[in-house]
Amino acid sequence: MKIDVKLFAAVAEKAGASSVTVEFQHSSEVTIREIKKALVEKIPQLHEMLEHCFFARGDDYATPETVVFEGDTIAIIPPVSGGELAAFADATVRIVREPLSSEAMYQAVVRKEAGAVVVFAGTVREFTKGRQTKYLQYEAYDEMAIRQMQQIVNDSEARFKDSKMSIWHRVGDLQLEDISVLIGVSTPHRKDAFRAAEEAITTLKRTVPIWKKEFYADGEVEWVGPDGVWDPTKHE
The missing domain is CATH 3.90.1170.40 (Molybdopterin biosynthesis MoaE subunit)
Known part of the structure; x- marks a missing residue:
């Protein structure tokens, strides 16, 4: 089972990549907690930074126990500060x-x-x-x-x-x-x-x-x- 994880901002800079793939042999589903552990094992320099980040599955924030399936979109969300989509004239x-x-x-x-x-x-x-x-x-x-x-x-x-x-x-x-x-x-x-x-x-x-x-x-x-x-x- 392979999970692709998107990286942004300071996390992407630290990892030297905008995405990373982690692999699991034991299951067809994993939790965010397991993904985080696998990321630290693969990229040790992210350990301290990930303690201050949240994860997202799709467009929603996830908890450590959120279940993830192969093909899900996973992203690491560093603390926010505060690409481009089409901006239609009537867009809210x-x-x-x-x-x-x-x-x-x-x-x-x-x-x-x-x-x-x-x-x-x-x-x-x-x-x-x-x-x-x-x-x-x-x-x-x-x-x-x-x-x-x-x-x-x-x-x-x-x-x-x-x-x-x-x-x-x-x-x-x-x-x-x-x-x-x-x-x-x-x-x-x-x-x-x-x-x-x-x-x-x-x-x-x-x-x-x-x-x-x-x-x-x-x-x-x-x-x-x-x-x-x-x-x-x-x-x-």
Whole structure:
């Protein structure tokens, strides 16, 4: 039995590959725990890093006991920072490489039923914890990111009555002041619009497999993750 595992961001760099295949002789099904053990045996330098990662089967986060069958899509998800899919004009969620437009997002969510429209733009800042940034590079696990972003939209629209939301994220190289993410939401009342946008960006940065690589002015490069313990499967 062979299982192909996709690698992203810092894990891919550490392994020197974007995917790795592990083999099992004993069974037609294995668990994520067994796959993790086999990966460490095959690529020992991943041991410490995998202690801080989650696994995904298909487009969903998996637990150590999740059962995997041959042919399943498995991916290692490093702590998120916060390829390319087609971006249709009416798409609710997008991952793109071209610059994002706040005005286009406004037009995507504004409607006559809404009394408030909030457009949140996350931009590339120059200094982070006292360190000067030259530019950023974003990478995404496209298929899973799109599904997770759509889930954020679905949950928000269910939570806030008569709301409409869109989320767009840019990947690739971004310069200072470039927009990395846009969240647009329209609601009948302003409080709901502000709350929905804030909750959406908080959830996105915790759960969506998009990674940020900082290229600093001093020449150093670093994959950026969250402070403290990271668990994308817990609801906050």
